[in-house]
Amino acid sequence: MSQGVYLAYDFPLLSTFWAMLWFFLWILWFILLFRIVVDIFRDDVLSGWAKAGWLVFVIILPFLGVLVYVIARGKNMGRREIEQARAQQDAFDSYVRETAGTGSARPSHADELTKLSRLKESGSITDEEFRRAKELILTDSGPAGARKQPESATPGTGV
Known part of the structure; x- marks a missing residue:
């Protein structure tokens, strides 16, 4: 019972590296999957049935679905993201101008x-x-x- 457990011998450095790499890739996979699902709902060009089809394809066959989606529609994902960021920035800027009162022509x-x-x-x-x-x-x-x-x-x- 006085024998100590040496975890370093049971789990060498290279195995730790591979485990961390797989864990990192697993996290990246989920981030990519969620970004694609958000992009499917964000796209105004797709009809409701097309969105449902892509969503089912990405959920039922996730690796193939994500790969096909990125190949087929990946180029416009960045454009849609930039458009949404610009729209949010414009809305924020107009809110700040309105709140600060710089847009008011009438003096108080x-x-x-x-x-x-x-x-x-x-x-x-x-x-x-x-x-x-x-x-x-x-x-x-x-x-x-x-x-x-x-x-x-x-x-x-x-x-």
Whole structure:
């Protein structure tokens, strides 16, 4: 019972290398299989029956199915991936522009009040003019609110 177990003798270095290589190839195989399944569903050119056919072929005969799919449709897999990445980037960019407010043409009340206070500090307007302009901005009758006209109102008629 005092005899120790020497795993290095039972599992030599070359066997460890081959086991790690097969494990690595097995992981790569599953990654490729999942990418092909995702590509089948991503492709807008294929009909529903064609997608089902490819999916059955890849699942029932995985090695042959993946090999045939990569040969037949592998060239466009990269294009579809790039198109999806660009679409996601464009959507993200438009979201950032929209959220940051750079796409807004209408200035906010805070921006208008800041400009107004700078004009007052520089001496371009008097205290009375500042007060009236501030009231107009805060009651939405000023430049920011002037763009909010009802659709039924006709400009210049007062109605």
